Amino acid sequence: MPMATSRSGQQHTRTRSPSWLAVLAALAFTAGCTTPMDARKDRQYQERAPIASRPVVRPVRSVSSFSESLMCMDRMLRAAEVPTTLITSKQFVDFSGKVPAATKEMVVTALSQMSRVSNAFRFVDFEVDIARQDTVQNLTTILLNNNQMQLQRPALYVSGAIAFVDQGVINNSFDAGISGPRVDLGYSQSRNATVVALEVHLGDFRTRTIIPGLDSANEVIVGSGGQGVDLGGRIGEYGVRFNVGRDYAIGTGAALRTLVDLSMIELVGKWARLPYWQCLTLDQSHPQFQRQMHDWYLESGHSGQSQLLRSSLVTRGYLPQDASDRPVTDPLVRDALARFQADRGIPVSGTIDFQTYEAALGNFVSLAEDGSLARVGWAATGTVTTAQTSADGKLPPLQVAAQAPWSIDLQIENPQPAGERPAFTEGEQVFLSATVTRASHLYCYFADSSGGIMRLLPNLLQPHSLVSANQAVRIPDWMAPNPGFILDAGKPGQETVMCLATRDDVLPKLPPSMQGAALAPLRDVGSLEELQQHFDAAAGSAGMVTRSVQWKVAPAAPAPAAAR
Template identity: 80%
Template sequence: MRRPAGGWLAALAVAAAMAGCATPMDARKDAAYQEAASVADRPVVRPVRSVSSFSQSLMCMDQMLRAAELPTTLITSKQFVDFSGKVPAATKEMVITALSQMSRISNAFRFVDFEVDIARQDTVQNLTTILLNNNQMQLQRPALYVSGAIAFVDQGVINNTFDTGVSGTRVDLGYSRSRNATVVALEVHLGDFRTRTIIPGLDSANEVVIGSGGQGVDLGGRIGSYGVRFNVGRDYAVGTGAALRTLVDLAMIELVGKWARVPYWQCLTLDQSHPQFQRQMREWYVESGSGGQFQLLRSSLISQGYLPAASGELGVAHPDMRDALARFQADRGIPVSGTVDFPTYEAALGNFVSLAEDGSLARMGWNGADLQPVVAAAAGDDPRAARPSPPKPARWAIDLQIENPQPAGERPAFDEGEQIFLSSTISRASHLYCYFADSAGAIMRLLPNLLQPHTLVSANQAIRIPDWMAPNPGFILDAGRPGTEAVMCLATTEEALHKMAPQMRTPPLARMPAVRTLDELRERFAEVAGPEGLVTQSVQWTVGPRKAAQANGGAPAQRQ
């Protein structure tokens, strides 16, 4: 039987195609397609800060520990074990972050990063071990350590499943729904490093429920000899990592509060610790729309002092608005973008949310574009007692304090040659300058100096004067001759020192012949920064005669 010519032509075409596939392809022909890969692999959503329901509570604890005037304590942590293998998270690093957030202003804790487990040691740890063995390095012994583990993970404690369906000659329809809950428990203890014993009563055991659920619809049928099928589903799952961070933050607040003997429970009753806080804020964020979001955020920035009162007409693309957003984001630890996103919206409006009488979250003083800040309840008061107050810009201020222990209510006094320690904290990101005036009237600049050359500091970050935690603090501040001494810190919105006259730019830690008093120094800065771009704060103390027990003295400020 003779085959038709068309069949042979089709066979030849298939053979040619197969031969072409066997030939190596020219990669250069795909260059235009592949060059988009470097862009396609970029994320499409901006990064956000990792927060929990107790992030604001950690900041509250920082303030509480500072008020308690606790000395800095060295602390370390063991690795947290998860025998279930169901919670793959870096729990120890979460502990370090929680301790760090409780020490921004108070300097309450300093974490000793030393890994004992050889399998977990990195390059820095190996180098540390070499230096320790050669007596070229010493490690300070921590006073406390954190011990803990994932106690248990009970999966599917409750599980509910519902399935139903109908079937016909040409149509099949099905519906399914499922819900389940898993319980994760974390137990944490605080131990005494010197005796390697767990301190009785300093423990925390908490659980969190991780839920998931889903529902779906299946539709199938036949049209003639062809079959069609559709499936639509919706699912959700609460993240294990985020739930564990909540447990860690809560545990560290409990442990630190019990150890420091401070009323830590006042920080756990904040509105922001409400389980539905972020979800409710997200709903309001979506309901406001882009225009409403920006309008509310702009009013909040004005009320908090990041924008002047006459900034009500600035648009989102205005340089001043983008700069204000960036400074606010940097002060709150949010990834800086200069744009209106949900983390910025939540941080700016969090103080305008309170608990209603029924326990739900309610907008307080939130009337269109006019935001009235909620008055914070006093320590120990019910946070629901907070009520809106008339809108006014938040005060831009410096908190300059003497860190040496002093009797309550008494004026600071030091003996000649005694070391003095101070700290300075600014409510907003600013450029910081600090000057010292001795009892003879000589003035010298402490900050910035050769080892601390940068003037820009973040909001609510304690700047130590001198930096007693640094290996080389740059100088030592000793009480000089008997009399009255003082330190003044000045904060400006823009860098001011380079704009001043040459005689004002003397080297740090050297006498400044151009000014005679701290008041005159303040006037010189005001001429450059303007009345709205400068805040100052001063502290002074008296110096008495040297005690007989003291054998050595020191200059008011000397290089180390």
């Protein structure tokens, strides 16, 4: 009897459990299908969505390994006084489809960073593909067809493509494990590397031909790897398993930006014939760079004379600022070359040979202990005061002071061909830039062809006269959404812009008639010479420096007669 009771109890227990599970499943199904959900009950939960959707990490500026090198090239282009050049770019093709990135926009950014101070390049943005055109491109096409807009032809264009993407060039994996009655343990590790190559060329837009020698072909390695640990165990009839892993993958977009920055530095350096490898912190004694320097020296007519070399002598204190444009046969330049050669252990000749050319263009940058750029530009050795010719006609040795020279670099930034700037036509916009070698208070005035004078800087939108050293001030600020004023060529004749830099703010010390609003004619000032006299009296012993630039205005061409 006990045996039968036991079996009966067991049988009853086995049949009762499935019935309870069926009842619970039926209740859950009925509640889910017959009772609609009320969204208002989830309001407190949903109110957190706008907060949860916001990023918790601050955005960072997209930089590459050559961001400092781009700024270095900007300074080098400025020292060489490379004129502004119009440039455009083709769309870069990626036949592999493995690197989806806006490479053309990276090219525009690299050129922009190399033109902040030097204004070396201005990108012509025009899209001919109808599928890619936006509102700006559509309006441009309409204005061009109606002759209401002039599209300037670029001189250069950039062409390039993702040459290849070799995935898994090297691949390494390792797996190991151990198993027992109660515990299982496993470990895995993997690593691989992919090679991405970019080839870029510079072409002549007028002839649509690739310029020989102006090319760049570089590769970058994109890697990934991972590690993992598996742990499993059994406790009675139950099992427990853990998995821990960590992985990394270098993004192809950031790697491609590094390739683009490197390629543009190399192309621009070769095109402008500048020692770009100094900005890349490469060994200057490399035979390839030595051959490149020697080729540039021979192409310059065996004289090695260039604006970059004269800028080097000015910055290092061997040549005065106002003598930077003198010919190599000038006694002042020959004396500067002789003293530079003597200091560098070069045979003194007072003329430019390759050894002098190489030494003058070297050491443009200095490196810190961590390999970063500690200094961009040649180290200044002092101020050179202009020597006065003695009674016997000879030039005495130049005197070197302990402070860097103080001067204004004022120049026209309109795209212009090599040689002398042609005259502006009536109504044509004029763009200038002013750079002061020391932190100073900068004032700029415009004199039209009829003798009227007005103040350009400071003005209502640029009220501060204090500017930093070696920072280009655009006149007008064509990069700002609202530049404050537009400088157009006026009536035929000669126009002038003069900038004055003072150590202190002298505007309150000027006559009341000169303290009025900017961009308004000055009534009691008859000439720029009189204006400079007022500044001389206000600046006092602190002194000041001035610089002027002039241009001619030609009459506008008559409009063609309408066809009858």
